[in-house]
Amino acid sequence: MRILSGIQPSGAPHLGNYFGMMRPAIKLQEQGEVFLFIADLHALTTSPDPAKLRERSLDVATTFLACGIDPARTVFFRQSDVPQVSELTWILSCCTSVGLLERAHSYKDKVAHGFVPNNGLFSYPVLMAADILIYKSHLVPVGKDQKQHLEITRDIAIRFNNTYGEIFVIPKEQIREDVAIVPGLDGQKMSKSYNNTIEIFSEEKAVRKKIMSIVSDSKGLDDVKDPATCNIVALYKLFADDSQIAEMEAKYRAGGYGYGHAKQALFEIMWEYFAPLRQRRAELMKDIPYVENILRESGEKARETAEATMKEIRRAVGLR
Numbered sequence: 001m002r003i004l005s006g007i008q009p010s011g012a013p014h015l016g017n018y019f020g021m022m023r024p025a026i027k028l029q030e031q032g033e034v035f036l037f038i039a040d041l042h043a044l045t046t047s048p049d050p051a052k053l054r055e056r057s058l059d060v061a062t063t064f065l066a067c068g069i070d071p072a073r074t075v076f077f078r079q080s081d082v083p084q085v086s087e088l089t090w091i092l093s094c095c096t097s098v099g100l101l102e103r104a105h106s107y108k109d110k111v112a113h114g115f116v117p118n119n120g121l122f123s124y125p126v127l128m129a130a131d132i133l134i135y136k137s138h139l140v141p142v143g144k145d146q147k148q149h150l151e152i153t154r155d156i157a158i159r160f161n162n163t164y165g166e167i168f169v170i171p172k173e174q175i176r177e178d179v180a181i182v183p184g185l186d187g188q189k190m191s192k193s194y195n196n197t198i199e200i201f202s203e204e205k206a207v208r209k210k211i212m213s214i215v216s217d218s219k220g221l222d223d224v225k226d227p228a229t230c231n232i233v234a235l236y237k238l239f240a241d242d243s244q245i246a247e248m249e250a251k252y253r254a255g256g257y258g259y260g261h262a263k264q265a266l267f268e269i270m271w272e273y274f275a276p277l278r279q280r281r282a283e284l285m286k287d288i289p290y291v292e293n294i295l296r297e298s299g300e301k302a303r304e305t306a307e308a309t310m311k312e313i314r315r316a317v318g319l320r
Helices: 015-030 040-046 050-067 084-093 098-102 105-112 124-134 144-164 204-212 231-236 242-254 259-273 275-285 288-317
Strands: 002-007 033-038 074-078 139-141 172-174
Touching (some): 002 015, 002 124, 015 033, 040 050, 040 124, 050 074, 050 275, 084 124, 105 124, 204 259, 231 259, 242 259
Parallel strands (some): 002 033
16 A cells, blocks of 8 residues: 655644644554655745745755654655656646636635735645655545545546546545644644644744743633633643543643643643654754755655656657
8 A cells, every 4th residue: 555645844843744744644654655755846836935945845854754754664755856746737737627626625715814826826736636646645644624635636536547547546535533633822723824833843942932822711720611622732632641631621620720830731741742853853953964865765766656657647648
């Protein structure tokens, strides 16, 4: 079984990235052949500064390696190192209806949040489909917000196969309900787009400041509080065991326990959790040639797989 996943280098990796995509991707190494890419082409939809894009791509690479990606078991590469993906995107664009793309919720949501409605943003699902289909991926782990994009990918693949022959594998999505959406500082889904993230490798002072700024209601120290509706508790559950969770929930219901206490507990458990990963990442940052070599070798493997698929596709659509 081939499993594919990708992450945009649009800023420092945060808790939503880690629990929603990174940690699950690392666990998938035990289940099949994993293709994991840094989606730098997707990042161009927001016209990032070139130097920052390169810096953020390297940041994502060191973060994944620090968190446990094994290059011996995972093809870990930059999206842009496989030019065949861009070629396939154009071919798929020519058999994708505008109406299908107009129904994409993600595009409407981003425009509503102030993104410039450029064609790259609009046709994002086609590039995503190319990423998935070119490697003949069987399983694609995604968050709930990306589920529709997987449905679009399947629609595109089925239409292509019906027109040109059975070339593409029809992929399935995998959604982990327990961490599919990690709440941000404001209670919305944690996302760089919403500027509500908690970065996993920021300095101690910055992490503490972010956690202390999590939005809560106006209940005072002595008031009884509902842990089921609290973003602080939701984040704490990502790190805590059952007894720790039960203890915090009991304090909420008893009163005399303020949101400041809960935020401090969240900071402490998060800081301890990422301590060994911070150390490993610091070591990787001192050996960038090693990181670049991993990306280069994996990029070669990804291109070989992509080119094999493209030979079938070019022949099918009438190209040489």
